[in-house]
Amino acid sequence: MARAVTTQHKTIATAAAWIVALLIFFPILYTIITSFKSEQEAIQGFNLIPSGTFESYSEVQQQSGYFKFFFNSVLLSVGSTILALIVAIPAAWSMAFSPTKRTKDILMWMLSTKMMPAVAVLFPIYLIFRDSGLLDSRIGLTVMLMLINLPIVVWMLYTYFREIPGEILEAARMDGASLWNEIIYVLTPMAVPGIASTMLLNIILAWNEAFWTIRLTTTNAAPLTAFISSFSSPQGLFWAKLSAASTLAIAPILIMGWFSQKQLVRGLTFGAVK
Amino acid sequence: MATQQTRSLARFMMAPSVILLFVWMIVPLLFTLWFSFQQYNPLNPMRDGFVGFSNYALFYSNPAFLYSILNTLIIVVSVLVITVVGGILLAMLLDQPIWGQGIVRILVISPFFVMPPVAALVWKNMIMHPQYGVFADIARFVGAQPIDWFGQHPLTAIILIVAWQWLPFATLILLTSLQSLDGEQKEAAEMDGAGFLSRFWYLTLPHMSRAITVVILIQTIFLLSIYAEILVTTNGGPGYASTNLPFLVYQKALLEFKIGQASAGGVIAVILANIVAFFAMRAVGKNLDK
Numbered sequence: 001m002a003r004a005v006t007t008q009h010k011t012i013a014t015a016a017a018w019i020v021a022l023l024i025f026f027p028i029l030y031t032i033i034t035s036f037k038s039e040q041e042a043i044q045g046f047n048l049i050p051s052g053t054f055e056s057y058s059e060v061q062q063q064s065g066y067f068k069f070f071f072n073s074v075l076l077s078v079g080s081t082i083l084a085l086i087v088a089i090p091a092a093w094s095m096a097f098s099p100t101k102r103t104k105d106i107l108m109w110m111l112s113t114k115m116m117p118a119v120a121v122l123f124p125i126y127l128i129f130r131d132s133g134l135l136d137s138r139i140g141l142t143v144m145l146m147l148i149n150l151p152i153v154v155w156m157l158y159t160y161f162r163e164i165p166g167e168i169l170e171a172a173r174m175d176g177a178s179l180w181n182e183i184i185y186v187l188t189p190m191a192v193p194g195i196a197s198t199m200l201l202n203i204i205l206a207w208n209e210a211f212w213t214i215r216l217t218t219t220n221a222a223p224l225t226a227f228i229s230s231f232s233s234p235q236g237l238f239w240a241k242l243s244a245a246s247t248l249a250i251a252p253i254l255i256m257g258w259f260s261q262k263q264l265v266r267g268l269t270f271g272a273v274k
Numbered sequence: 275m276a277t278q279q280t281r282s283l284a285r286f287m288m289a290p291s292v293i294l295l296f297v298w299m300i301v302p303l304l305f306t307l308w309f310s311f312q313q314y315n316p317l318n319p320m321r322d323g324f325v326g327f328s329n330y331a332l333f334y335s336n337p338a339f340l341y342s343i344l345n346t347l348i349i350v351v352s353v354l355v356i357t358v359v360g361g362i363l364l365a366m367l368l369d370q371p372i373w374g375q376g377i378v379r380i381l382v383i384s385p386f387f388v389m390p391p392v393a394a395l396v397w398k399n400m401i402m403h404p405q406y407g408v409f410a411d412i413a414r415f416v417g418a419q420p421i422d423w424f425g426q427h428p429l430t431a432i433i434l435i436v437a438w439q440w441l442p443f444a445t446l447i448l449l450t451s452l453q454s455l456d457g458e459q460k461e462a463a464e465m466d467g468a469g470f471l472s473r474f475w476y477l478t479l480p481h482m483s484r485a486i487t488v489v490i491l492i493q494t495i496f497l498l499s500i501y502a503e504i505l506v507t508t509n510g511g512p513g514y515a516s517t518n519l520p521f522l523v524y525q526k527a528l529l530e531f532k533i534g535q536a537s538a539g540g541v542i543a544v545i546l547a548n549i550v551a552f553f554a555m556r557a558v559g560k561n562l563d564k
Contacts, residue, residue, distance in 0.1 A: 013370035020364060021381040024441065028384055030408065031396050046411040087294060090287035098284040106292065113299045115551040117499050119520040120540035123527045124305030147298045154291055208389040210502035215528070228391040229506050239399055239406075246392045257387035258380050265450045269488045273447050 035243035056244035077206035080145035092157035160194025197263035310537035361444030390502035451485035
């Protein structure tokens with residue numbers, strides 16, 4: 001860009017952007033700050049400097065067994081993502097490399113399943129889960145989360161795979177590569193970045209899913225979404241503890257999210273905006 | 275081009291995804307449809323049976339139904355307006371040359387990664403609490419009466435929380451789109467003497483139109499089914515003041531055990547979502563061809 005940027009212009013823009021950014025980030029920042037306060041401090045009015053106690057963190061673990069929920073969240077989000085990838089990779093691969101007339105319709109239809117409102121099937125799913133003993137089980141919820149995110153996984157993989165040039169495959173075929181060699185030596189190295197970003201985004205989505213994870217669990221399989229929701233009962237003002245639990249619940253995914261901004265745009269817009 | 279063998283292989287590879295999604299979509303939906311014509315109460319199995327459309331009639335005539343439809347639409351439209359307008363402004367600001375752009379971007383996008391229950395509880399307790407919240411502190415500081423957000427303006431409070439969650443998403447996507455705008459075009463327009471407003475109106479906005487469409491469509495899908503934010507803040511109240519359609523269906527099904535009515539509500543939710551999905555599909559489908 002040849003446009004001269006005056007220092008004054010840049011200073012004003014910087015100041016404005018930082019003010020807005022800090023305002024947007026403030027609730028998260030304040031939660032982190034409050035998590036290092038004692039319970040008395042937390043309700044003593046606006047204060048940005050905590051006494052720096054870790055009391056709330058140890059209480060969250062001791063009283064409510066935070067790590068069990070954390071472990072469930074990890075298990076459910078990673079498990080459902082891997083499961084979805086196993087099912088989706090062959091599908092996306094075949095749609096990207098040997099598309100037929102119906103490929104587009106199938107993709108569209110898959111996306112449409114994502115638009116079905118969860119409440120519409122709440123009771124049947126609840127019933128099916130209850131009668132097959134899947135209620136509050138990690139396996140049931142893993143499958144559930146896999147199904148919910150499967151359309152997005154197929155779509156994301158498809159948009160990535162489609163960018164792999166088909167000529168390379170043909171060249172490999174000419175050189176006598178078998179199908180398996182083609183997949184392992186030619187395709188996989190080119191597909192790995194796309195698969196990795198799909199995985200990242202899907203873990204974030206599964207981690208934050210807050211309908212089925214709350215409704216289909218009680219204690220055993222409950223992840224952090226259900227754990228945090230249990231703080232909504234108005235008994236007492238345990239804000240330092242709530243803050244500590246919240247900080248722990250969002251920290252891992254926040255950091256993952258920062259690394260996946262670009263993929264997020266692409267994944268959630270189904271490749272329409274890159 | 276493709277041989278018979280690769281074609282059948284392709285079909286075989288696609289089968290698991292297609293079958294899984296088909297079963298997952300159709301089986302529960304058929305159940306819901308069936309229940310919507312039944313009198314069914316898991317607590318009182320004596321009175322089960324086919325009841326025709328009376329569940330629908332009951333669900334429609336419930337005053338909560340009108341509230342819930344209205345609230346659903348108010349939430350969707352308000353959040354869309356706030357996030358799209360705010361997102362455009364914010365994207366244009368972040369597109370300027372600024373110091374520390376990377377960090378600013380990270381700060382702005384962060385709320386999107388906060389799980390809904392955490393977002394709702396943090397806002398409810400630490401920001402909007404009528405006594406100890408930051409808003410109350412500010413109100414007292416300027417000598418005003420603190421607002422009882424969830425008692426007096428429950429829907430506004432929920433809209434604010436949800437808008438906070440989705441503004442980052444809109445901003446990020448619009449910013450990505452803005453950054454692909456050709457710098458030379460902007461320069462040319464500037465040289466031709468186009469002012470800031472006309473450049474925005476005739477160049478920037480048309481360029482962003484596709485991204486704006488996508489933002490609106492995707493957010494609508496998610497906003498139609500807001501649930502956790504209501505559950506942990508107002509629980510739909512006071513009265514039905516902040517009950518949306520998903521929340522009403524949940525109440526009917528799992529709290530009142532009126533399965534028939536809940537299912538009728540579910541069918542209505544599906545129809546509503548389908549109307550939106552119809553437009554969404556067309557827009558996304560168009561982009562697929564490009």
